[in-house]
Amino acid sequence: MKPGISSIKSETLIIIGNGMVGHHCVEQLIERGAMAHYDIHVYGEERQRAYDRVHLSEYFGGRDAESLALCQPDLYDTHGVHLHLGVQVLDIDRDNQEIITSAGRQRYDRLVLATGSFPFVPPIPGAEGNSRLVYRTLDDLDAIRDAAVSARRGVVVGGGLLGLEAANALKSLGLEAHVVEFAPRLMPVQLDDQGGAALKARIEALGVGVHLNRATSEIVPGEEYAYRMNFNDGEYLETDLIVFSAGIRPQDALARSASLEVGERGGVIIDDDFRSSDPTIYAIGECASWNGSCFGLVAPGYSMARNLALQLVGAQHECFAGADMSTKLKLLGVDVGSIGDAHAATPGAKSYRYIDEANNSYRRLVVSADNSRVIGAVLVGDNSYYDTLLQYAQNGIKLPADPSSLILPLSDGAPTLGADALPDTATLCSCHNVSKGAVCCAIDAGCTDLGELKAQTKAGTGCGGCAALVKQVFEHELSARGVEVDKSLCEHFAHTRQELYDIVRVNRITRFDELLAKHGRGHIGCDICKPAVGSILASCWNQPITDPTLVPLQDTNDTFMANMQKNGTYSIVPRIAGGEITPDKLITLGAVAKKYDLYTKITGGQRIDLFGAQLHQLPDIWGELIDAGFETGHAYGKSLRTVKSCVGSTWCRYGVQDSVGMAIRLENRYKGLRAPHKIKFGVSGCTRECAEAQSKDIGVIATENGWNLYVSGNGGMRPRHAELFATDLDDATLIRYIDRYLMFYVRTADKLQRTSVWRESIEGGLDYLKEVIIEDSLDLAAELEAQMQLVVDRYECEWANALADPEKLKRFRTFVNDQRGDPDIHFVKERGQPRPARASELQLIPVTQEASS
Amino acid sequence: MTQLHTDNTARAVSWRPLCERRDLVADSGVVAWLDEAQVALFHLPSTDQGEQLFALENRDPKSGANVIGRGIVGSLKGELVIASPLYKQHFRLKDGSCLEYPEQRLRAWPVRINGDLVEIAEA
Numbered sequence: 001m002k003p004g005i006s007s008i009k010s011e012t013l014i015i016i017g018n019g020m021v022g023h024h025c026v027e028q029l030i031e032r033g034a035m036a037h038y039d040i041h042v043y044g045e046e047r048q049r050a051y052d053r054v055h056l057s058e059y060f061g062g063r064d065a066e067s068l069a070l071c072q073p074d075l076y077d078t079h080g081v082h083l084h085l086g087v088q089v090l091d092i093d094r095d096n097q098e099i100i101t102s103a104g105r106q107r108y109d110r111l112v113l114a115t116g117s118f119p120f121v122p123p124i125p126g127a128e129g130n131s132r133l134v135y136r137t138l139d140d141l142d143a144i145r146d147a148a149v150s151a152r153r154g155v156v157v158g159g160g161l162l163g164l165e166a167a168n169a170l171k172s173l174g175l176e177a178h179v180v181e182f183a184p185r186l187m188p189v190q191l192d193d194q195g196g197a198a199l200k201a202r203i204e205a206l207g208v209g210v211h212l213n214r215a216t217s218e219i220v221p222g223e224e225y226a227y228r229m230n231f232n233d234g235e236y237l238e239t240d241l242i243v244f245s246a247g248i249r250p251q252d253a254l255a256r257s258a259s260l261e262v263g264e265r266g267g268v269i270i271d272d273d274f275r276s277s278d279p280t281i282y283a284i285g286e287c288a289s290w291n292g293s294c295f296g297l298v299a300p301g302y303s304m305a306r307n308l309a310l311q312l313v314g315a316q317h318e319c320f321a322g323a324d325m326s327t328k329l330k331l332l333g334v335d336v337g338s339i340g341d342a343h344a345a346t347p348g349a350k351s352y353r354y355i356d357e358a359n360n361s362y363r364r365l366v367v368s369a370d371n372s373r374v375i376g377a378v379l380v381g382d383n384s385y386y387d388t389l390l391q392y393a394q395n396g397i398k399l400p401a402d403p404s405s406l407i408l409p410l411s412d413g414a415p416t417l418g419a420d421a422l423p424d425t426a427t428l429c430s431c432h433n434v435s436k437g438a439v440c441c442a443i444d445a446g447c448t449d450l451g452e453l454k455a456q457t458k459a460g461t462g463c464g465g466c467a468a469l470v471k472q473v474f475e476h477e478l479s480a481r482g483v484e485v486d487k488s489l490c491e492h493f494a495h496t497r498q499e500l501y502d503i504v505r506v507n508r509i510t511r512f513d514e515l516l517a518k519h520g521r522g523h524i525g526c527d528i529c530k531p532a533v534g535s536i537l538a539s540c541w542n543q544p545i546t547d548p549t550l551v552p553l554q555d556t557n558d559t560f561m562a563n564m565q566k567n568g569t570y571s572i573v574p575r576i577a578g579g580e581i582t583p584d585k586l587i588t589l590g591a592v593a594k595k596y597d598l599y600t601k602i603t604g605g606q607r608i609d610l611f612g613a614q615l616h617q618l619p620d621i622w623g624e625l626i627d628a629g630f631e632t633g634h635a636y637g638k639s640l641r642t643v644k645s646c647v648g649s650t651w652c653r654y655g656v657q658d659s660v661g662m663a664i665r666l667e668n669r670y671k672g673l674r675a676p677h678k679i680k681f682g683v684s685g686c687t688r689e690c691a692e693a694q695s696k697d698i699g700v701i702a703t704e705n706g707w708n709l710y711v712s713g714n715g716g717m718r719p720r721h722a723e724l725f726a727t728d729l730d731d732a733t734l735i736r737y738i739d740r741y742l743m744f745y746v747r748t749a750d751k752l753q754r755t756s757v758w759r760e761s762i763e764g765g766l767d768y769l770k771e772v773i774i775e776d777s778l779d780l781a782a783e784l785e786a787q788m789q790l791v792v793d794r795y796e797c798e799w800a801n802a803l804a805d806p807e808k809l810k811r812f813r814t815f816v817n818d819q820r821g822d823p824d825i826h827f828v829k830e831r832g833q834p835r836p837a838r839a840s841e842l843q844l845i846p847v848t849q850e851a852s853s
Numbered sequence: 854m855t856q857l858h859t860d861n862t863a864r865a866v867s868w869r870p871l872c873e874r875r876d877l878v879a880d881s882g883v884v885a886w887l888d889e890a891q892v893a894l895f896h897l898p899s900t901d902q903g904e905q906l907f908a909l910e911n912r913d914p915k916s917g918a919n920v921i922g923r924g925i926v927g928s929l930k931g932e933l934v935i936a937s938p939l940y941k942q943h944f945r946l947k948d949g950s951c952l953e954y955p956e957q958r959l960r961a962w963p964v965r966i967n968g969d970l971v972e973i974a975e976a
Contacts, residue, residue: 491929491930492928522928523899523900523901523928524880524897524900524926524927524928524933525927525928526925526927526928526929526934526936527924527925527927527936527941527943530925530927531925548879551878551881552878552879552880552881552925552926553925554925555925555938556920556923556924556925556938559881559923560923564920564923564938564939566916566918566939567916567917567918568916568918568919568920568923568939615923810876810878811878811883813883813884814884815884815885815886815891816872816873816876816883816884816885816894817871817872817873817876817885817886818885818886820886822891822919824912824917824918824919825919839917
């Protein structure tokens with residue numbers, strides 16, 4: 001340390017590359033106080049600031065570039081780091097210690113290359129445009145998306161990890177996907193023959209074509225599709241687009257032109273301290289070659305970034321000593337894991353194998369010659385074994401007496417190495433090098449929240465593969481310290497929503513005060529538990545929510561069966577099932593809106609929303625609507641909202657089923673179902689998916705043979721693609737599955753939890769849900785269907801019910817002792833319709849009388 | 854007028870009828886018109902201190918909308934409160950003070966049930 005010079009930035013540090021590793025290096029430098037010493041410039045070739053390439057495939061799953069970004073937009077600015085995005089570095093002038101960009105020259109004292117790698121595209125005649133796409137950057141993904149618009153089928157060349165990711169991306173774009181691999185098995189680096197075979201069987205079951213032992217000799221125009229790929233064995237495959245994912249190569253072009261030493265297989269040669277052959281230039285991440293190897297995973301890249309940052313600020317750092325290339329991931333929804341010496345290449349290594357051909361599961365355990373330690377593993381189909389096996393391998397934990405128990409199926413799930421069995425030195429998160437000891441330290445320093453732990457230690461925030469283990473250790477250590485996680489609904493109920501639901505059902509409770517007296521505290525409740533219990537009672541018994549014992553439980557929207565807007569007026573949304581409406585009904589809506597001077601807007605759910613009604617106007621308006629044959633649309637409730645549909649086979653030349661008919665049938669069945677949160681459906685008449693069913697809680701898409709069912713999609717703030725749940729269902733089976741699925745959601749979700757978040761919180765994920773809903777593994781299906789039938793049978797239009805009861809209508813008075821409306825509600829006209837006046841506009845409204853002084 | 858706030862108890866309160874008892878909704882709110890003011894009335898027939906009635910200003914200070922009477926009645930840490938339906942902040946029924954934002958405060962009136970009538974006093 002040199003006291004006294006800390007405010008003078010004495011050196012310029014340039015980092016070329018703003019990918020995951022380059023960005024991590026900047027973060028580490030900022031954290032270690034490097035800004036006091038260095039003037040830092042970062043050059044990124046891409047337009048976007050650093051983003052999460054590990055989860056790139058989610059870009060097609062609904063995430064946008066911003067949500068994939070690795071930091072807040074102002075992080076670099078805030079700390080004075082100069083970020084140059086979309087700027088390519090053209091050359092390095094080592095003699096003058098300058099880099100050359102299109103904008104000019106920039107001097108450096110030290111230079112870090114973090115240029116990553118680029119996709120390798122084999123030189124195949126005819127590969128160009130849409131037959132020569134790659135899968136690496138957001139721009140690449142945009143290009144694939146553009147190409148997919150007019151495509152039916154897509155091929156990925158390369159059956160490795162990235163190739164399968166790319167195939168998943170094509171599949172999520174709605175294409176028929178194929179994978180062409182040169183080697184005799186998928187993922188040849190990570191898997192052995194049997195593992196590759198199990199993976200192939202699983203992927204083919206998902207409808208992805210797998211073609212092994214195929215080398216493409218040329219690409220020519222196709223007959224049925226845009227291109228034809230001719231293979232060197234005489235076979236061919238036609239396709240509309242081709243994505244090359246046949247491996248990556250270190251991006252070392254700058255290093256080569258600057259005459260730095262590069263490895264035989266590419267990559268800037270570095271020593272244990274990340275230094276290239278020029279001592280002022282360092283290289284980290286995928287562009288670096290250490291001991292003849294490049295490392296194409298994020299964890300070793302982060303380790304390099306961290307230790308280089310330490311070195312640059314003069315702190316103690318660890319020399320690079322190679323990296324563990326163990327990996328676990330979900331490819332096309334299939335668990336794949338590979339640890340250490342997966343091929344048992346170590347002399348004397350022995351293997352244990354578990355093969356389940358019925359379910360295409362495969363596990364291989366590789367142990368040392370003396371049968372004492374785990375040195376490698378291969379997993380296909382079930383990664384629940386991974387964390388434990390990795391801990392055995394990384395920490396040299398002695399094998400149990402019967403090592404095969406580590407990979408054999410157990411009746412109660414995979415054996416897990418208990419959190420307490422791990423030594424303090426055990427690495428939980430290898431991306432950010434967080435040990436169990438570090439987690440314990442954070443807890444001892446007062447951290448009791450998992451989110452807080454992740455923010456403090458960064459554990460689980462890299463590739464995310466360790467999230468489950470981190471959570472397990474965290475919760476174990478918390479409870480070991482006597483801390484209990486409070487899951488109470490609120491101060492009145494020491495139960496979760498799920499527990500209250502069971503209590504209500506089992507004890508047949510129909511009133512809030514009864515539930516509170518027997519299972520809660522106090523006399524009154526609060527605005528958390530009352531609506532939650534109101535929803536549970538409605539889900540279970542479906543009594544009119546305006547009944548006297550139920551009305552105090554409801555939010556204002558449910559109480560008045562309309563949606564309160566910012567000025568205290570309400571909006572009204574009648575049900576228009578499936579979006580189908582007769583001209584007469586449309587005229588009624590227009591006439592009512594005109595009569596009551598309501599602002600009118602078409603909703604996203606194919607309905608019409610009428611805004612600006614005062615409380616006392618609601619019964620009159622609804623009286624007219626009900627006379628015209630409308631019923632309530634439940635837009636105010638945590639309940640079924642809309643079933644959006646396209647016109648389907650009735651009108652559309654592409655439609656294969658009557659989507660409007662099905663939409664109306666579904667909407668009429670589930671209307672009135674109250675749930676933990678709102679529910680939206682979509683029904684499309686063909687795979688063109690004009691009803692956007694895959695962004696809905698329940699999506700139904702017509703096929704030639706029936707209906708495909710998608711579940712747990714979401715639009716809104718956190719979009720999520722729905723997942724394919726079952727295919728080619730007939731009408732009755734479709735409805736049965738939806739009955740079960742929705743009731744299981746109602747029964748087990750947390751309060752205000754949409755189906756998408758609920759689905760993500762379910763242990764065992766989609767497979768578990770399929771077991772429960774389709775295979776009836778919990779022996780629950782009949783009960784769930786019966787519950788749904790009760791709700792369906794008890795359906796009654798809430799507005800019709802209220803209009804028939806003068807006592808209920810008494811609530812709909814703006815003032816109980818005066819006929820007038822709320823004098824403080826003011827509207828102004830905009831584009832021919834009323835809208836609430838802004839505060840600044842109020843003084844412009846003429847008043848007939850001065851306020852009395 | 855403002856001087857009346859200083860000492861309620863020492864002064865004889867003059868009650869005036871506001872609305873009828875049957876206008877009230879149990880464990881919930883209704884709104885009555887009082888000269889130029891809007892009064893939200895909350896009727897709790899069975900609390901641990903017996904039947905209670907409260908009167909608060911109907912205007913939500915955060916939104917400026919007259920909606921307080923349409924919130925949910927509850928109890929938090931032993932105090933009876935009303936949650937505003939728009940932004941969900943809580944006001945104490947006994948005096949109109951806000952739990953979350955001390956700068957927000959609702960006017961409160963003395964109010965009572967007298968036979969079939971609800972009576973209010975200027976406070």
